[in-house]
Amino acid sequence: MRGVGDARLPDGAQVVLDATHMTGMQGATATVSGSTDETTYMVDVEADGMTMVNHKWVVESEIEPAS
Template sequence: MAGMQHGMDGGSVPKGMKAAANPKFPVGSEVVLTADHMPGMKDAKAKVVGVYATNTYAVNYTPTTGGAPVKDHKWVVQQELKGAGAGRLADGTQVTLATDHMPGMDGAKATIAGSTTEPVYAVDYDMNGMTMKNHKWVVQDEMKAASS
């Protein structure tokens, strides 16, 4: 659950991201998050603000700012890896991160710990009295439909 340093606004998505065709939760959908990437996330109500088709990775890395290694950070997308090309990378592949989800990520050397090709989402949600805007990323299996 290393993610407590995420900013409240996730910013724009990387260049080259393609919208997912026929996602389970289209943009505007109200969902409940089942992921616990950070405290207060699990069971939070969220609104889908973007859904994309790409390769999505869990990574292990040591922050460029120092500190303890981060294990199984979920998630970074293909477009957030320097020189990754278009093909899905195998577990164990060494990569360089090109994103700043958390301090010390941009430029950090990382190892692919796992991956998925399921749709990946940007969501807005309320957590511990704060609104997280355009939070990146949650994969489709980490959310469920909100009950009406």
């Protein structure tokens, strides 16, 4: 999302995505469903035979150390 900076958008705000890491996201319209103050990460994910590089954004409560 271009031009947002550190601003927190309210739930329900309409935005145009600037993401290019997944097909069809760049230029798509999206609705903010919620936000968090948690630390967020970009991660590489390998699961169920699929690999996602620089998956955005995973919040701290969604991750745990690999076993």
